[in-house]
Amino acid sequence: MTEAGTAPPGRSEGIDPHLRNLAIVVVLGAIMTVLDSTIVNVAITSLGKDFGTSLSTIQWVVTGYTLALSMAIPMTAWSIRRFGSRTMWLVSLGLFISGSLLCGLAWSVPALIAFRVLQGLGGGMLMPVGQTMLVREAGPDRMGRVMSIISVPAMLAPVLGPLLGGVIVDNLSWRWMFFVNIPLCAVALLSAVRMLPRDTERSAGARLDVTGMLLLSPGLAALVYALSAAGNGESLAGGRFLAAAIAGGALIVAFVVHAFRKGDDALIDLRRLGTRAFTAATGGFFLYSAAVFSLMILVPLFAGLVRGESALDAGWLLAPMGLGAMATMAVSGRMADRFGGRWLVVGGVLCVLAGSIVLTTLSPATGRWTIMGAMFVVGLGHGMIAPCLMAMAYQGIPREAVPAATTGANILIRVGSSFGTAVTAVALQIGIRDEIPGASGSLDEAAAHRTADTPALLANAFTGTFWWSAAILLVSLLPILAVPRKPRRTQLTSP
Structure with a gap:
């Protein structure tokens, strides 16, 4: 065992080439997934006009992505234990690229919403999987510097998202908001295949906590939906907000009780x-x-x-x-x-x-x-x-x-x-x-x-x-x- 204050053999206290390559892969993959959380927001009105549908319906293009992100995140810890971080990074990035391509080709609002959900399922796990890989490799002596690297995509999203979305909406078809993801994510995918080491920390016997999943993922999605509804003007006394908030809160509390009882085997x-x-x-x-x-x-x-x-x-x-x-x-x-x-x-x-x-x-x-x-x-x-x-x-x-x-x-x-x-x-x-x-x-x-x-x-x-x-x-x-x-x-x- 190596104590936190001592760097393992072969690991420098600075940002060595291996850690730098890992950081490049993570940032390349995460940046477009985080940007996608904000880039679509500026095009909601344009999407509604193109599809001839109401604002409340087209808003699900954003809400569906957000809910899928929320439901995917809780699966990260188990999936890394079971399949390994490299495998889950490649799978998540593949889902995101596929969802982006299908969103750009969408022929109707229901199709676009469904493909946004697929995109969100991949995007939801990318940031925590990438963060896990960097934390494990960095160790405590380089944690602050590594967290500075992983903060870059989260910082750029709210700043560049509206700008990039505005440029695309003003000058190109809305479909390019999704097509623009594909080249960069393809580079990230190829870089990951070449640079990421093979998984060594995984357990084929790791069991999925099905009860925990059925409590936490829907509970988190319901709570995020309630907060999104409030953010979109829903009254705090309205039926949809109250039902989602109460259901989400109850499911999350139930998960907490379940997790403490189950211990190591919890989600x-x-x-x-x-x-x-x-x-x-x-x-x-x-x-x-x-x-x-x-x-x-x-x-x-x-x-x-x-x-x-x-x-x-x-x-x-x-x-x-x-x-x-x-x-x-x-x-x-x-x-x-x-x-x-x-x-x-x-x-x-x-x-x-x-x-x-x-x-x-x-x-x-x-x-x-x-x-x-x-x-x-x-x-x-x-x-x-x-x-x-x-x-x-x-x-x-x-x-x-x-x-x-x-x-x-x-x-x-x-x-x-x-x-x-x-x-x-x-x-x-x-x-x-x-x-x-x-x-x-x-x-x-x-x-x-x-x-x-x-x-x-x-x-x-x-x-x-x-x-x-x-x-x-x-x-x-x-x-x-x-x-x-x-x-x-x-x-x-x-x-």
Whole structure:
């Protein structure tokens, strides 16, 4: 056994060629799958017109993909144990490429939705499988730097997705939103075949926890659906929201009870994930994901509804966030490996909070440079937070529990982002009703019925909602401060 503080023979403390090749394969495969979560959003109206169907129906192109992602993630830990990480990476990437091709060829809305589900089933496992491979190879001494690498696709998605989607919708057929995935993913597939080592850590006798799967996957999908419904304007007292939220919550609670009883044979062995570091870091990441996703939703909406800008122009407002994150991400990962990441994360949260407070002062006359500057500051903070929090979550986690830890963390981040979307939508609806007498809070209504005062009134609703994002950021500091100050030297052992 090799202790966490000692690099195994042949493994340098830096990013050696083998780890670099593995990182390239993971980033190539993950980047388009993560981008696809946002790239389609800007084309919903165009898709509805082309297929001659309602917005509520075409919205399932996004919802179906999201639900498939959510249902696939819980299967990651077992599938890696049973078939190996390399095999599951190739299978998942193959499903995603097949789904992308079929989506581009779709002849009807039901066909497009079905193919999006196939795409989501492949995409849902790619990020956690890739993360598992990198964590196992890196060991604890290089965890921060590796998490900086794996954060790149997640960072680029909300920034480049709207831009790329806007360019395609404005200049090409919507089908190219799916065809564009194929060349890059094909390169990723060929690179994986050549560069990934053969699976050695797998167990042919690993049994699928069918009961756990039937509890967690539908439960997570129901909860994400409820949050998506709230994000799309569904009333919190509405039947669909309540039914989905109650069913999802009940199934997840039942899974937790089941998992603790079943132990090692559970779909996700929760008993191994009860460390202070994992609980606090993933709890902080859940809240932080909710806050930062709300910012990335609100800024383009503000540009479109208040300033009347195009989807492409609105998307450009997010671009500085990516630049800011790239400026701090590599450095923060290296510093986290050397000194521990807790205070880096706290500083990052305060940085994001500073950018958020600038956004609470927006008005229709606010210059683009002010918004872009605020998002650059948010990006600087994000680059300090994401890799450090992910690295800290693995403190004290044994090597054999890495797939379960990665699966659990990805589930919480997925639910956290959906939670942030729902909170943002509800807060914005309440703000619109308060600011515009007689309004229902609907964004479509606010956009359609405009007067000379409407932009200023809508701006007030948005700034109030930005304060909600700031409040969630502040609350995220509580679990973050509970993360152990320095990594233990006995974590993540290797055979």
